[in-house]
Structure formats: structure tokens, C-alpha cells
Amino acid sequence: MAKKATAAKAAEVKEEVKAVEAVVEAVTEAAPVEEAPKKTAAKKTAAKKTPAKKPAVKKTAEKKPVEKKTSTRKTAPKTNLFIQYQGAELSYADLIERAKIDSGVEAPKNINLYVKPEDNMVYYVVDEKVGGFVIA
DSSP states (O other): OHHHHHHHHHHHHHHHHHHHHHHHHHHHHHHHHHHHHHHHHHHHHHHHHHHHHSOOOOOOOOOOOOOOOOOOOOOOOOOOOEEEETTEEEEHHHHHHHHHHHHTOSSOSOEEEEEETTTTEEEEEETTEEEEEEOO
8 A cells, every 4th residue: 555655646746747847838938928018018108108208299380471561550741841930931951950050960869949030049959959049
């Protein structure tokens, strides 16, 4: 019986060894299969992360050629001012020119004229220079 018991134990051990070998084979066969899904899973997660890392693409509107708009604003009509007093006539342009010459400023920024026909005088302020001249 001892031989049967040892033979039975040996048979069990052989079966366990075969079972272990089958498990080892299954694990080695399954291991590469498991790695392949891990790589694809890694690629999928990398693919999922890649769009999140990309900068947002801004949509630019197509540029239309700029059309020149004509101004519908009315321009001031050309005006002339004439001062007539006791037989004398003075134009606005003449008074401006005389004020520029009298003040000595060639390119003034501001000109203010004050005409007093009763005194026969024109007073001016040209770029903070004050003066006056007689109406001839």
C-alpha cells in the first residue's frame, strides 16, 4: 500500500505540475496579450489627452475688402465776411492777413479778431500776442 500511496502522491504531484505548467503557459501566452491592450490603452489615453493639450484653434472670419465710404456729412459752404462802415469795406481775409503781419507770427494756431468800426480799430489776439491796428 505504501507503493500505491506514493504512486498516488506522485500522480497528484504530476497533475499539479501539469496544472502549474498549464497556468504558466497560460500566463505567458496571456501576458503578451495583456501588454498589447495596455499599449493600445496607453495610446488611446494619449490620443485623448493630445486634443486637450493642443491650443484652441481660433476661427478667423474671412476678411472682406474694406469699402471706402463716402462721407454724407455736408461741408460748410465757403463764406466771405465783409464789414462796411462809413464808406469803407474790409474783408475777413484781409483782416486776418493784417493781424498776422502786425503780430509777426507767420503760422499762428489761434487768431481772434475784434472789430470796432466806431473807433476805426481792429484788435487782435494771435497766439497770445495782443495788438491792434487802424482800419484804413
